[in-house]
Amino acid sequence: MKSVRALIVDDSSVMRKIVERALRQAGVELAELREAGNGAEALAVLAQSGVDLILCDINMPIMDGLEFVKRLKDMKNATGVPVVMITTEGSESHVVQALSMGAKGYIRKPFTPDQVKEHILPLLQA
Amino acid sequence: MTETIQSEPKVRSHEEMYSFLEIGTKEVFSLMLGRELEAGQESHSQPGTAFAAMVGLAGDICGVVSVRCGQRAAERIAALMLDLPPEKAVEHVSDALGEVANMVAGNFKNKLNGKNDGCMLSLPTVITGADYRFRSLSVESGMELQFSFENMPLIVKLELYGE
Numbered sequence: 595m596k597s598v599r600a601l602i603v604d605d606s607s608v609m610r611k612i613v614e615r616a617l618r619q620a621g622v623e624l625a626e627l628r629e630a631g632n633g634a635e636a637l638a639v640l641a642q643s644g645v646d647l648i649l650c651d652i653n654m655p656i657m658d659g660l661e662f663v664k665r666l667k668d669m670k671n672a673t674g675v676p677v678v679m680i681t682t683e684g685s686e687s688h689v690v691q692a693l694s695m696g697a698k699g700y701i702r703k704p705f706t707p708d709q710v711k712e713h714i715l716p717l718l719q720a
Numbered sequence: 721m722t723e724t725i726q727s728e729p730k731v732r733s734h735e736e737m738y739s740f741l742e743i744g745t746k747e748v749f750s751l752m753l754g755r756e757l758e759a760g761q762e763s764h765s766q767p768g769t770a771f772a773a774m775v776g777l778a779g780d781i782c783g784v785v786s787v788r789c790g791q792r793a794a795e796r797i798a799a800l801m802l803d804l805p806p807e808k809a810v811e812h813v814s815d816a817l818g819e820v821a822n823m824v825a826g827n828f829k830n831k832l833n834g835k836n837d838g839c840m841l842s843l844p845t846v847i848t849g850a851d852y853r854f855r856s857l858s859v860e861s862g863m864e865l866q867f868s869f870e871n872m873p874l875i876v877k878l879e880l881y882g883e
Contacts, residue, residue, distance in 0.1 A: 605843070606822075608815045611802050612752065653822075653841055682826025682841060685833065702830065703823045704751040 597625035598646040598718060603636040603662065604680070605654040609703075613649050613680060613710075620711035622647075622718065633662025637669065644671035647718065650697075652681040652688060660688070663695045676717040680705065732832060737878065738863050741785075744827035745865065745876050748820060753800040760866030760873055770794060771813065772847045773821035777829060780838035783862075783880040785825035787817060793872040818844035824876060 600617060602610045610629050617624065628645060630636035634657040636650070648666075652659035659679060666672045678699035679692045689700050699713040732740075749757045770791040777783050789797070798816035799809035809816070822844045829839050860882035867874045 606815055606819045608798070608801055608812050608819050615803065653843065655843060682822055682830075684826065684830035685838075703826060704748045706751055 597623035599626040599628070599644070600624055600647045600649065601628045601630065601636060601639060601645040602649050603630045603633065603654070603659065604649075604651040605631050606651075607631075609651065609680075616705070616707050616710040617649075617714065619707040620714055622714060633657030633659060633665070636662055637665060640666075640669050640671045645675060647714070648672070648675055648677040649680050649714075650677055652679060652683045652692070660691055660695065663692060663697055667696065678713055678717070734861070734863070737832065738865070740831040741824075741828050741863065741876060741878055742865055744831055745787075745824050745867065747827055748823045749869065752820075752823065753797065755800060755870065757874070758868040760868045760875070770848065770850055771817050772852075773814075773817040774845045774847075775821045775825035776842035777825060778840050778842070780833065781880060783878060785821060785828060786877045786879075787821040787824060787874070788877070789817070789869070789874045790872060793869055793874055796870060796872070814846040814848060818846045821846075828878070 600622070602613050604610045604613065614624075614627060626645075628639050630639050632654040636648070650659045650662060659681065663677055666677065676698040677696065678701060679697050680701045680703060681688070682703045684702045692700055698717055701709055701713055746757050749755050770789070771794040772786055772788045774784050774786040777785065794813045794817050795806050795809055797820060798804070798812045799806045801816045801819070802809055802812055822841065825841055829841065833839055860880050862877065862879040865876045867876065
């Protein structure tokens with residue numbers, strides 16, 4: 595598997611670190627790691643340069659994860675980039691909404707490293 | 721035709737909610753910190769609370785989930801979550817406890833509602849300091865769970881608002 599450029603979007607810096615660790619534990623080699631505290635910051639990050647993988651929370655201030663995924667469709671740098679939601683919002687409507695907007699996976703917090711591996715690795719090998 | 725997921729909220733007993741909150745809290749500590757919570761003792765009811773993290777619930781049920789603990793426990797939680805030595809974890813304590821409260825409330829909500837979309841979570845709020853009181857308005861019922869986290873007291877409280 596090639597090394598990837600990942601973007602982690604979460605308003606909690608602690609959760610961003612945990613997701614980063616889970617990615618490394620899953621065997622993902624990170625060529626570059628970028629972070630954003632909400633959807634608006636993430637769009638600004640993507641306007642600078644592209645990434646290979648996006649992991650995104652839903653419940654965030656300023657711009658939530660669902661709005662971010664919706665707006666990604668207009669971003670050149672994000673075309674074809676897999677987005678996986680990592681969130682405490684576990685309701686079916688959130689899952690359906692996120693997947694219908696283009697997210698490729700959905701992981702509920704709390705999660706195990708194995709769950710991250712299961713959801714992420716197939717997307718990077720595709 | 722659009723399929724609707726919303727359904728009538730299921731009425732839950734106090735015992736069921738207690739169980740969901742207890743299991744939900746234990747899962748967060750087990751999965752995210754690699755630590756098993758033990759039952760707390762009555763003498764632990766006042767942990768010399770230095771940190772209280774709160775998350776609001778709004779929807780089928782309305783209320784607040786709070787997680788309270790002392791300084792040392794909060795630092796240990798941050799250190800375990802981030803895999804850092806305690807001295808380096810200090811600056812992340814509020815964020816870590818807020819995220820624990822967020823996951824406890826979310827896990828509780830998901831167990832309570834299943835796949836139904838009956839409840840929203842607020843962003844976490846964290847209060848720091850030993851000498852404070854907070855009071856939620858219109859509290860109809862509630863429950864307090866006392867845990868022991870590495871022999872330090874940790875309290876999880878659910879307060880439910882009336883109509």
